[in-house]
Amino acid sequence: MFARVLESDASCNGRFFFGVTSTGIYCLPACRARKPRPENVRFFPTCEAARAAGLRACKKCHPDDFARGADPVLADIETLVAEVRAAPQNFAEARAIVRRSGFGATRLFELLRLHYHTTPADLLLRARLAAAKTRLLETRETLAATAAEVGFESLSVFHAQFRRLNGLTPAAYRELLGARTFAITLPEGYALGYLRRALSRDIHSMNERLDGDRYESAVRLSGGPTLLRLILSPTTITAEIPSGSAIEAHPLVVGLLGLDQDAAAFARLAKKLGLARLVAGRPELRITQTPSIYDGLLWAIIGQQINFPFACLLKRRIFERAGERLDGGLIAAPTPAAVAALDPADLLPLQFSRQKAGYVVATSRLITEGRLDLAALRELSATRAERTLLAIRGLGPWSVNYLMMRALGFADCVPLGDTGVTSGLLDLLKLEERPDVPATRRLMAMFSPYRSLATAHLWQFNQPIPT
Numbered sequence: 001m002f003a004r005v006l007e008s009d010a011s012c013n014g015r016f017f018f019g020v021t022s023t024g025i026y027c028l029p030a031c032r033a034r035k036p037r038p039e040n041v042r043f044f045p046t047c048e049a050a051r052a053a054g055l056r057a058c059k060k061c062h063p064d065d066f067a068r069g070a071d072p073v074l075a076d077i078e079t080l081v082a083e084v085r086a087a088p089q090n091f092a093e094a095r096a097i098v099r100r101s102g103f104g105a106t107r108l109f110e111l112l113r114l115h116y117h118t119t120p121a122d123l124l125l126r127a128r129l130a131a132a133k134t135r136l137l138e139t140r141e142t143l144a145a146t147a148a149e150v151g152f153e154s155l156s157v158f159h160a161q162f163r164r165l166n167g168l169t170p171a172a173y174r175e176l177l178g179a180r181t182f183a184i185t186l187p188e189g190y191a192l193g194y195l196r197r198a199l200s201r202d203i204h205s206m207n208e209r210l211d212g213d214r215y216e217s218a219v220r221l222s223g224g225p226t227l228l229r230l231i232l233s234p235t236t237i238t239a240e241i242p243s244g245s246a247i248e249a250h251p252l253v254v255g256l257l258g259l260d261q262d263a264a265a266f267a268r269l270a271k272k273l274g275l276a277r278l279v280a281g282r283p284e285l286r287i288t289q290t291p292s293i294y295d296g297l298l299w300a301i302i303g304q305q306i307n308f309p310f311a312c313l314l315k316r317r318i319f320e321r322a323g324e325r326l327d328g329g330l331i332a333a334p335t336p337a338a339v340a341a342l343d344p345a346d347l348l349p350l351q352f353s354r355q356k357a358g359y360v361v362a363t364s365r366l367i368t369e370g371r372l373d374l375a376a377l378r379e380l381s382a383t384r385a386e387r388t389l390l391a392i393r394g395l396g397p398w399s400v401n402y403l404m405m406r407a408l409g410f411a412d413c414v415p416l417g418d419t420g421v422t423s424g425l426l427d428l429l430k431l432e433e434r435p436d437v438p439a440t441r442r443l444m445a446m447f448s449p450y451r452s453l454a455t456a457h458l459w460q461f462n463q464p465i466p467t
């Protein structure tokens, strides 16, 4: 805990408080005030416990506000982001966001990086593209008009950025309405071998299969479970959705391919750090996103603390028990309602531990009872999403960060305690011994704000490069 205090680790806020006996003050782990000497520090689970020990709340980090759920700086940033997303055309450039925020540029960069894993420019770009997508589908205005309405300075910039993050042109996007098939153009150098590895790694899967260049998966769209077929090639992915709408399948395919991740920026950072070997042979590696947030959640609970093949087996069994089989044999993921209707005891014969069975069913019930809104998590700040998920019994820091990087698309997550990450660091940095959690946290800090991609590269670091 003291190591986290020295790092001003905001992810520990609320998990404990620390008091300084020499000053009589208690603080949040993230407090930026001068660091205390270790012999003067005491730790407390709550503010009440710190006050009972005769300490007063710090006036810099306001631990009582935080404990009450009030976090005024975070709330300011969330309001600002909501404004940008609601009306990106009101911000001519990233500097306009800085001016609107009331923070200095350096401070705003730090806060957006911490709470949203992004920069003002990237926030603005994504807000403009999201607004453009809505206009493309809901209006018949020209592309030039759409570009101008959402704040792009030129049609060519709009076109290039839209294509980079969505894999198709704005005009092609508009045509997805009512279509059954569409083509995604891959970025140059796309790591197709790694995509194949990701799409075929679940050896027991009844949900997806990769056969040559043909990938099929049973996905859920608003109309129910349906088949998604992808034909893979080095330059283009052709998607077919025999029933259901291409407009709904498109974000799912973008997620599978990881198209909206900034692989190039991470590769540049790795080189700048003198760690080009981390990205060698795969500068374009992406994180394959799970087909839905609930899929990711199931996988994060099932996969914790057991080996990978056994996790795949448990996943297959719960899909067989509660999922929906399509013609052709693939099984779509169970819905939260289907799992919520199970008794945890139903999962014991499938070799779920009593605890894991309890967590899977209880979390699904939180969703069906309206106490956990999965779709809303994507819109939240990373900080708020992390707090929401950590409050759920059965989700620890590993599962939460895994879910945030694999299902919610957050860019700066580390699943602490992950053996793939520690093995990768051990070899990459030629360490004497496997890093423990504080050491992992310290070492991974250099990869911020791209720690999710760093994690993906570390997972592959000791693996042979696919052909």
Ligand SMILES: [Zn+2]
Pocket: 026, 027, 028, 031, 032, 033, 058, 059, 060, 061, 062
């Ligand atoms: Zn403080």
